[in-house]
Amino acid sequence: MSILEISNLSLSFGGVKALQDVSFRVPENTITTIIGPNGAGKTSLFNCISGFYKPQQGNIRYQGQPLPGSIKPPRRAALGLARTFQNIALFRGMTVLDNIKLGAHVHMKSGLLSALAYFGPARREETAVRQEVEERIIDFLEIDHIRRQPVASLPYGLQKRVELARALAMKPQVLMLDEPVAGMNREEKEDMARFILDIREEWGITVLMVEHDMGMVMDISDHIAVLNFGQVITEGVPADVQNNPEVIKAYLGNSDIDSLRRKLNPEGEVA
Amino acid sequence: MRIGDAKQSYEADEAIWTSSTQKLWLGFFLLILMVFPFAVDSYLLYLGCLVGIAVISTTGLNILTGFTGLISLGQAGFMGVGAYTVAWLSINTGLPFPITLVLAGLMAAAVGILVGLPSLRVKGLYLAIATLAASVFLHFIFAEWEPVTGGMGGLSLEPAHLFGLTFQSDFMMYFIIVPLAVLMVLAARNVFRTRIGRAFIAIRDRDISAEILGINLLRYKLMSFALSSFYAGVAGGLFAYFYRVVTPESFPLSMSIFYLAAVIVGGMGNLLGGILGAAFMTLVPEALKLLTAALTPFYPNAPVFMSPMLEIIFGGLIVGFLIFEPHGLAEIWHRIRRFFRLWPFRN
Amino acid sequence: MDWLFFGEISLAGLAMGGLYALIALGFVIIYKATRVINFAIGEIMMFAAYLFLAFAGGMELSPWIALPLAVIGGSILGGVIEKTMIRPMLGESPISVVMVTIGIGSILVGLVEFIWTADPQLLPSFLPREPVFIGPLYLAPKIAYGFLIGSALLIIYLLYFRFSRGGVALRATASDQAAAYSMGINVRRVFNMAWVFGSLAASLAGVLVAATGGLSPQFGIIGLSVLVVVIVGGLDSILGALVAGVFIGWLETVAGAYLGGEYRMPATFLVLAVILVIRPYGLFGTHEIERV
Known part of the structure; x- marks a missing residue:
């Protein structure tokens, strides 16, 4: 069954058509990946699902319910749609710990008065969240050594990991990852791939990912949708997508198909 | 020198003061605040009260501008709302000061929410200008709504009172102002240990991402406005009790800029910075006055140059801190502390 | 209603508005090129006016020499401010940069008080004194000639930015700094010139x-x-500066004449508040698309 269903989504900015009649589905408890050349509309699609962009046409169904434009981003976050960002969007003025705790915001309730006194509900809730974040997320992602550091001072790979931690603190049903391994070295990529697989298998979270690293995509995805010029070219399991001539054309134009086939083939450059 | 601070529970690790050294210093500081009024002359006492009021208002503005990233040119206006509320209530109802001060804060908070409403649509400097418009309107209301505000002549009020006790002297006022300032700074510190404080900072750092992560921008921006102007309202109320006269000219636009300057000089987004900035900016003019008085016997013209010097120093501090020390006095303070933490073993 | 009076007040207001348009144009040039909101613009005006006072009054130069000298002095002041206090703030948050300009304003006020004292002054009159009539409407000569001189500069500016090399460089920088830089435009120089x-x-x-x-x-x-x-x-619209300048000048004068001086500011700020709510980016400003 599909946890997320995108049907006939269209989005344009002035004359630029970012998405045209995009339809695909994200089966529950899978790792689904959207691939496509730069500017194909992948991030725009994430923004539509997050509720930040309002598509002019089409609709999104989440857990069988429609997600109309009237459901604003914060509500969507509370419903279990969490994400990371292509250009890391951590809060520079906070420590790693506070960044992660911020993810739990939608699941917390304490109000202003109790916060001012830091007594009763606010205190209990903060301590509980701290414990949960420490024991479930910080340990899992192996970032306990940096919890007190301001995020701005961290290397890129760790920042990406903190962002993942923050998204996990949102207790998502669907975790959207926008280029989770972009700019990482081989070891960092391998760690990240392992985390993503664990998140699906142990936490039972559906992962929807945008990624350019074909090795990793072909390796860990259960389901792939290919986007080009705002349109879905094809979707299916990795093996099918890999050999689809349309996909190859989108990536390379009409020339050397064999070399691209090699490129799309994970062998030799496993993530 | 301090080494390590092992913790047994998450709750202990979430505390504000995590080591006994810190607690000791805190106790020492509170003791000084207690002894201060008994040990000093009336002038220093007067300054102590002024600093206390400034600390409350600066902390409020710091919540809004320093932590939430919403620049406001309306702080003096909100203080005015608090001051007029206290003046009107004490003239017309004779309520004791704890009630009037809370009502002053609430009234200012309500006005703050109203002023913050455009933040639904406008951001950054446009919002700053909306707050500027609000301060123009507030000044207009203070000056023109004569039946309530007394017009240009303003209102005079009786001293604060509670349980038959009258707080007429600066000495008595000190015991309202300073404990309240301590309490309100602590409360602000508490807010930044919770999800509400984190939401404020998230909005400042990246508002769009914050929204996608589940933070209702309008709600938290308004909450920040409300909290900030509550602080301003209480500070304004204390101002009213302290001077016992409130006029439209008590809260000019330059006062709003003064508080922004205090936040910047102290350190934006740092509560300690707000305290340092408030004290520093309040005391600089006083220091200049002393200097002028000392120079007058030698240069009879000195008093003439005091006011322009003050303007230049005021502007120079803003520009200088922003260019050379953008994290303000708080950063200087931390540097000193870092030095002594490892002292005498430096690397 | 006395239409003659209304006409005369409106005329004076419109003429004043012409000067507002000129100042606003100066403001918009700085904003477009450097994205700095210059809260010190009133103080820069003030400083130039005091320079004029010094040249024409103190040194007894002819006003027609003192005027260009004062204007050049004010321009140099702008250039120096940019170089010494605004440039170090490049890349800082807009809040900080605005506060720097507020600080600069305060420094200028202090300097002026220091040199010329805080007392109000009258400038030596240098504009023709014959009353000006437009149809049946009287207009104070100072305002009329002020308007004429101001409009002349305004038109020169508009032509300059439309057609000259420097104007093109400024507009290029305004629309895309990085692109302008890569096309060989000296962006720093453009900032300073702005x-x-x-x-x-x-x-x-x-x-x-x-x-x-x-x-x-x-x-x-x-x-x-x-x-x-x-x-x-x-903020970034020259057309907007012109239209709004004339309108606000008119509104301020009319509100002052009919309701009293204390209504001048609230009246214009009321318009401001309404605009902020219904068109947050101004009548002619561009709305920037937000990105994640």
Whole structure:
């Protein structure tokens, strides 16, 4: 069954058509990946699902319910749609710990008065969240050594990991990852791939990912949708997508198909 | 020198003061605040009260501008709302000061929410200008709504009172102002240990991402406005009790800029910075006055140059801190502390 | 209703509005090129007006020599401010940069009080004194000639930015800094020139306004009216500066004449508040698309 269903989504900015009649589905408890050349509309699609962009046409169904434009981003976050960002969007003025705790915001309730006194509900809730974040997320992602550091001072790979931690603190049903391994070295990529697989298998979270690293995509995805010029070219399991001539054309134009086939083939450059 | 601070529970690790050294210093500081009024002359006492009021208002503005990233040119206006509320209530109802001060804060908070409403649509400097418009309107209301505000002549009020006790002297006022300032700074510190404080900072750092992560921008921006102007309202109320006269000219636009300057000089987004900035900016003019008085016997013209010097120093501090020390006095303070933490073993 | 009176007030207001448009143009030039909101523009005007006072009054130069000298002085001041205090703030948050300009304003007020004392001053009159009639409507000569001189500079500016090399460089920088830089435009120089040209417009307007209404260290308050103008017109719109300048000048004068001086500011700020709510980016400003 599909946890997320995108049907006939269209989005344009002035004359630029970012998405045209995009339809695909994200089966529950899978790792689904959207691939496509730069500017194909992948991030725009994430923004539509997050509720930040309002598509002019089409609709999104989440857990069988429609997600109309009237459901604003914060509500969507509370419903279990969490994400990371292509250009890391951590809060520079906070420590790693506070960044992660911020993810739990939608699941917390304490109000202003109790916060001012830091007594009763606010205190209990903060301590509980701290414990949960420490024991479930910080340990899992192996970032306990940096919890007190301001995020701005961290290397890129760790920042990406903190962002993942923050998204996990949102207790998502669907975790959207926008280029989770972009700019990482081989070891960092391998760690990240392992985390993503664990998140699906142990936490039972559906992962929807945008990624350019074909090795990793072909390796860990259960389901792939290919986007080009705002349109879905094809979707299916990795093996099918890999050999689809349309996909190859989108990536390379009409020339050397064999070399691209090699490129799309994970062998030799496993993530 | 301090080494390590092992913790047994998450709750202990979430505390504000995590080591006994810190607690000791805190106790020492509170003791000084207690002894201060008994040990000093009336002038220093007067300054102590002024600093206390400034600390409350600066902390409020710091919540809004320093932590939430919403620049406001309306702080003096909100203080005015608090001051007029206290003046009107004490003239017309004779309520004791704890009630009037809370009502002053609430009234200012309500006005703050109203002023913050455009933040639904406008951001950054446009919002700053909306707050500027609000301060123009507030000044207009203070000056023109004569039946309530007394017009240009303003209102005079009786001293604060509670349980038959009258707080007429600066000495008595000190015991309202300073404990309240301590309490309100602590409360602000508490807010930044919770999800509400984190939401404020998230909005400042990246508002769009914050929204996608589940933070209702309008709600938290308004909450920040409300909290900030509550602080301003209480500070304004204390101002009213302290001077016992409130006029439209008590809260000019330059006062709003003064508080922004205090936040910047102290350190934006740092509560300690707000305290340092408030004290520093309040005391600089006083220091200049002393200097002028000392120079007058030698240069009879000195008093003439005091006011322009003050303007230049005021502007120079803003520009200088922003260019050379953008994290303000708080950063200087931390540097000193870092030095002594490892002292005498430096690397 | 006395239509003659209304006509005369409106005329004076429109002429004043022409000067507002000139100041707003200076403001918008600086904003477009450097994205700095210059809260010190009123103080730069004031400084130039005091320079005029020093040249024409103190040194007894002919006003027609003192005027260009004062305007050049104000422009140099703008250039120096940019180089010493604004450039180090490159890349800082807009809040910080705005506060720097507020600080600069305060420094300028202090300097002026230091040199010329805080007392109000009158500028030596240098504009023709024969009353001006437009049809049946009387217009104070100072305002009329001020308007003429101001409009002349305004038209020169508009032509310059449309057709000259420097104007193209400025517009290129305004629309895309990085692209302009990669095309060989000296962006730093453009920033500096924007401050110089912006301050030049403000300085001329400063002398003209001070010539009609007198001068004191509080003169910089006029910066608030200019702020209203540019927000209503749209911070980055030259057309907006012109239209809103004339309109706000008119509104302020009419409100002052009919309701009393204390209504001038609330009236214009009311317009500002309405604009902020219904068109947050001003009448002619561009709305930037937000990205994650």
